[in-house]
Amino acid sequence: MAETIQCQVAVIGSGPGGAVTAMTLAAKGFDVVMLEEGPYLKPDACAPFSIEEMRRKYRYGGLNPALGTPKVPLVEACCVGGGSEINSGLYHRTPPDVLELWRERFAVQHLKEPDLISHFEACESALSVQLNPGRQPAASIKMKIGAERLGWKTIEVPRWFKYSQMRAPNNVARGIRQSMTETFVPAAEAAGCRIVPGVRAEKLERTGTHWQVRAVRQGDALAIETEAVFVCCGAIETPALLRRSRIKKNIGNSLAFHPTVKVVAVFDDEINGESADIGAQQVKEFSPRVSMGCSISSLPYLALAMTDHPGARVNLRGQWRQMSIYYAMICGPTTGVVRNVPLSRAPLIRYSLSAQDLRDLSIALVNLCRLLFAAGATHLYPGIAGLPVLEGEGDLEKIPVELPRNRTSLMTAHLFSSCPMGQASDFTAVDSFGQVHGHRNLFVNDASLLCTAPGVNPQGSIMALARRNALHFSKDL
Amino acid sequence: MTSVSSGREAMSYLSKTISTLCCDIASMHDHSDPIGADASYDDVTEFVVEQLRKMPVFFSRPILLATAVFGVSRLLLEGSLFHNRPPHRRCLQVENWRRSRFATSRDLIKFYTSLVVLALYSRPATSARRMEGDG
Numbered sequence: 001m002a003e004t005i006q007c008q009v010a011v012i013g014s015g016p017g018g019a020v021t022a023m024t025l026a027a028k029g030f031d032v033v034m035l036e037e038g039p040y041l042k043p044d045a046c047a048p049f050s051i052e053e054m055r056r057k058y059r060y061g062g063l064n065p066a067l068g069t070p071k072v073p074l075v076e077a078c079c080v081g082g083g084s085e086i087n088s089g090l091y092h093r094t095p096p097d098v099l100e101l102w103r104e105r106f107a108v109q110h111l112k113e114p115d116l117i118s119h120f121e122a123c124e125s126a127l128s129v130q131l132n133p134g135r136q137p138a139a140s141i142k143m144k145i146g147a148e149r150l151g152w153k154t155i156e157v158p159r160w161f162k163y164s165q166m167r168a169p170n171n172v173a174r175g176i177r178q179s180m181t182e183t184f185v186p187a188a189e190a191a192g193c194r195i196v197p198g199v200r201a202e203k204l205e206r207t208g209t210h211w212q213v214r215a216v217r218q219g220d221a222l223a224i225e226t227e228a229v230f231v232c233c234g235a236i237e238t239p240a241l242l243r244r245s246r247i248k249k250n251i252g253n254s255l256a257f258h259p260t261v262k263v264v265a266v267f268d269d270e271i272n273g274e275s276a277d278i279g280a281q282q283v284k285e286f287s288p289r290v291s292m293g294c295s296i297s298s299l300p301y302l303a304l305a306m307t308d309h310p311g312a313r314v315n316l317r318g319q320w321r322q323m324s325i326y327y328a329m330i331c332g333p334t335t336g337v338v339r340n341v342p343l344s345r346a347p348l349i350r351y352s353l354s355a356q357d358l359r360d361l362s363i364a365l366v367n368l369c370r371l372l373f374a375a376g377a378t379h380l381y382p383g384i385a386g387l388p389v390l391e392g393e394g395d396l397e398k399i400p401v402e403l404p405r406n407r408t409s410l411m412t413a414h415l416f417s418s419c420p421m422g423q424a425s426d427f428t429a430v431d432s433f434g435q436v437h438g439h440r441n442l443f444v445n446d447a448s449l450l451c452t453a454p455g456v457n458p459q460g461s462i463m464a465l466a467r468r469n470a471l472h473f474s475k476d477l
Numbered sequence: 478m479t480s481v482s483s484g485r486e487a488m489s490y491l492s493k494t495i496s497t498l499c500c501d502i503a504s505m506h507d508h509s510d511p512i513g514a515d516a517s518y519d520d521v522t523e524f525v526v527e528q529l530r531k532m533p534v535f536f537s538r539p540i541l542l543a544t545a546v547f548g549v550s551r552l553l554l555e556g557s558l559f560h561n562r563p564p565h566r567r568c569l570q571v572e573n574w575r576r577s578r579f580a581t582s583r584d585l586i587k588f589y590t591s592l593v594v595l596a597l598y599s600r601p602a603t604s605a606r607r608m609e610g611d612g
Contacts, residue, residue: 051595060533061532063528063532299599300595300599307591346533348533
């Protein structure tokens with residue numbers, strides 16, 4: 001006999017979408033239970049961007065790539081707090097032109113910028129979103145220098161970090177990431193939400209006017225009986241759960257991400273240090289299609305990036321402080337598909353990039369390399385196996401006009417759009433406020449409902465929409 | 478009993494292949510100890526095996542199958558399994574598969590290399606003192 005939990009609202013998933021949903025509804029007086037498949041770890045349980053973090057917080061160890069050519073490693077979290085516990089903390093509001101696209105093509109109602117401002121502001125306040133009050137990491141400053149020399153638009157992106165008043169040497173400000181476990185999760189608990197980690201939701205079933213979440217906890221069956229369900233498992237696991245529950249219309253057919261190519265840059269001066277802080281400088285000259293920025297550049301990640309260049313004469317342990325990784329990403333297409341596989345817990349993800357996508361990535365990579373040379377880089381190692389080292393602008397012609405599918409290393413940490421919202425029900429999965437078409441009191445409230453790739457770090461959009469939708473639900477009920 | 482012992486032998490063979498392959502890739506990338514005195518890579522192998530266990534089964538099984546093929550390839554020419562060959566012959570095979578015109582071969586080596594390198598360079602810089610001494 002399965003253990004049973006009863007509540008008014010079950011929130012499945014505790015990442016940015018789930019945590020905001022749970023806190024918002026609990027604060028409104030709803031009896032909320034938030035389920036999370038992964039463990040509840042303290043924010044400082046492991047060093048950020050370390051292999052210990054991969055072991056403890058990454059779903060499938062970070063090894064469930066999207067099948068396509070090339071394969072793209074997808075990074076998903078599986079722990080309380082979700083992606084907010086492992087990402088860079090960079091914050092953007094949804095660009096107005098993206099909102100306009102979603103309104104016009106997907107018929108999303110009440111989605112003008114004024115409709116979202118209060119939600120952006122509430123989340124920004126809760127997360128202490130701010131610019132770095134101290135000195136940016138040197139690698140970030142290089143990006144700024146390069147962009148300014150080329151006359152390109154560049155911004156410092158705010159992050160959801162709380163900074164200490166004290167400064168380290170060189171005016172570097174130490175910050176604490178304001179992830180969900182630092183902010184919305186404890187706030188939800190304080191408002192009365194019950195958080196249940198280590199629970200995997202297997203299926204959703206309608207029982208009369210209520211829903212039942214069939215789940216498993218440490219091998220034992222668990223049932224959650226609830227009036228409403230918010231599915232917030234992320235852009236891959238949300239459609240996977242809905243499809244296991246035989247809810248399939250426009251579910252898992254339009255996964256999008258930001259295909260990203262990286263470059264290792266070597267400078268004469270030291271730009272990298274022991275801190276795993278990521279630079280917040282981004283180049284927006286080619287937005288919305290292309291964005292460039294700084295990537296994790298710890299020694300292990302540098303070594304990983306250099307595996308595309310095994311013949312390179314680089315003494316990693318001796319030179320890594322002069323090296324940093326930068327990325328160029330494009331706003332990707334909605335061609336990804338998420339499907340469950342018999343006898344497997346993990347869904348299979350397929351996607352395709354067009355020849356035009358690969359040409360746009362090539363142009364983005366060339367421009368990134370130009371910027372880095374302008375910033376003073378002496379050697380560049382793009383993520384293309386077999387490409388010789390680039391030592392000056394004259395070498396940029398060595399980058400293929402269309403990135404080679406079989407030799408390019410792409411990655412992404414941004415996943416969305418697998419259950420797009422909107423009133424255009426021919427190709428949307430949920431309505432303007434996240435209710436699954438044809439299923440009363442069943443909602444999606446995470447990155448899945450973003451209609452297309454937003455072209456910016458998505459967490460700000462996810463959280464604002466989650467708050468908007470949760471408040472809309474609370475008024476309707 | 479026969480199928481059980483065959484299964485155990487197969488796992489033992491696979492474990493030895495993975496362990497030897499990880500150690501070879503690690504030593505090819507480990508410039509912190511050129512003398513090779515500190516050549517234990519058990520922690521690296523352990524990380525790789527742990528990651529393999531976490532992977533979706535529809536990825537891990539083909540990788541293990543490819544690894545098994547890797548281990549027996551050139552058996553007729555070399556007269557021994559991969560893990561029983563001398564180091565320089567093993568490194569040659571790794572390099573040949575890395576450069577192969579077959580994507581499956583390249584992907585296999587890339588998979589192991591990525592994990593090995595991550596684990597190797599995540600080690601505390603105990604060898605850094607030796608590097609500083611080298612100047």
